Amino acid sequence: MADWKNPPRLFIPGPVKVNDDVLQQLARPTLGHRDKEYGVLHGEVADMLKKLLFTNQYIFLSTSSGSGLWEASIRNCVHPDETVLATCCGAFSDKWADVVKECGRKVDLLKVEWGKPTLPEQIDAKLSAGKYAAITLIYNETSTGLMNPIYDIAKMMKAKHPNVLVFVDAVSGMIGQPIHFDELGWDVAFASVQKAFALPPGFTVAAVSKRAVEKAKSVPGRGYYFDFIQWAKAAEKNQTLVTPSIPHIMGLHYQCTKFLNEGIENVWARHKKMADFCRGWAKSKGFELFCDEKYASNTLTTIKNTRGINVGDVIKAVKAKHNTIFSAGYGDLKDKTFRIAHMGDITLEEVQELCGWIDAEIGG
Numbered sequence: 001m002a003d004w005k006n007p008p009r010l011f012i013p014g015p016v017k018v019n020d021d022v023l024q025q026l027a028r029p030t031l032g033h034r035d036k037e038y039g040v041l042h043g044e045v046a047d048m049l050k051k052l053l054f055t056n057q058y059i060f061l062s063t064s065s066g067s068g069l070w071e072a073s074i075r076n077c078v079h080p081d082e083t084v085l086a087t088c089c090g091a092f093s094d095k096w097a098d099v100v101k102e103c104g105r106k107v108d109l110l111k112v113e114w115g116k117p118t119l120p121e122q123i124d125a126k127l128s129a130g131k132y133a134a135i136t137l138i139y140n141e142t143s144t145g146l147m148n149p150i151y152d153i154a155k156m157m158k159a160k161h162p163n164v165l166v167f168v169d170a171v172s173g174m175i176g177q178p179i180h181f182d183e184l185g186w187d188v189a190f191a192s193v194q195k196a197f198a199l200p201p202g203f204t205v206a207a208v209s210k211r212a213v214e215k216a217k218s219v220p221g222r223g224y225y226f227d228f229i230q231w232a233k234a235a236e237k238n239q240t241l242v243t244p245s246i247p248h249i250m251g252l253h254y255q256c257t258k259f260l261n262e263g264i265e266n267v268w269a270r271h272k273k274m275a276d277f278c279r280g281w282a283k284s285k286g287f288e289l290f291c292d293e294k295y296a297s298n299t300l301t302t303i304k305n306t307r308g309i310n311v312g313d314v315i316k317a318v319k320a321k322h323n324t325i326f327s328a329g330y331g332d333l334k335d336k337t338f339r340i341a342h343m344g345d346i347t348l349e350e351v352q353e354l355c356g357w358i359d360a361e362i363g364g
């Protein structure tokens, strides 16, 4: 029987492996969430996140998974009679478009083929032809291993559509790939911590612009738990609206300190190096990459199964021999691709070791 107390090492694109020293941080004695000690912890974490994300605006700490922010961004920042342009390039961005609808807002889709990026000119054409309050954009589409050209998109948005709000799912990109939040002109960007932050799941970090909070003031039906106005008031006091998952915030403090000591540019470079290795390995073994290399993610690599290996069998064999797992393709891509995550505290040496184990199964 599967032993949850001796789980496999995770090279899946979330949750990722959490190191023991990090886990220990989540076992610290708890604090009172309205006490001074908590305020110090919260303030230090928020300040570090501001540095890591290059922002002087709001940092919100949400005791929820990342998907909560899909909903929060819409319910806080889009009036019931406004329309959102949802850019869709894979399973997660598609799902967000559904969520917009489920929040009762009108949504138009800009769909591209899975594995292809969403380009600035495509967004510009859509926005120029209609009236939109906001766009949803995914930084790193985890179902396909695609990284969208966010800096090019930001340049276009600032030049041509400066009044359209920009909400970004950065769940599997944040920390592993650059985000200069203020320079990008984004309004909401969020990531759950079980991806490149390399913490256990159940918590989300968000950067939110002042104009997004300002807009929320006029939006009815924001609800309670995810209300940006209440969140902003609490954040100004280094608190959260409700009792947060304080263990996660302690873990975040540890991880953010580590990223700043390493230097965030070095953290990004470390992820790029693992991605370069993984892409090179795949190509040298006769596979192709699922995405054009220019748009391939630095936090996970999606490999096209051009050799026709039995993906499920290889995953099973590596698990049986090494108690380590990687991922099959997502949804319809199940046997057509496989995915190796290389983010957070996963090291280059570990990725090399895993690829060696895969080699042993597929015959080099």
Ligand SMILES: *Cc1c(COP(=O)(O)O)cnc(C)c1O
Pocket (backbone or CB within 6 Å): 013, 014, 065, 066, 067, 068, 092, 138, 140, 141, 142, 169, 170, 171, 172, 192
């Ligand atoms: C993992 C993931 C999500 C879902 O995050 P949860 O924390 O499970 O809600 C959303 N978007 C992307 C891009 C992801 O990789």
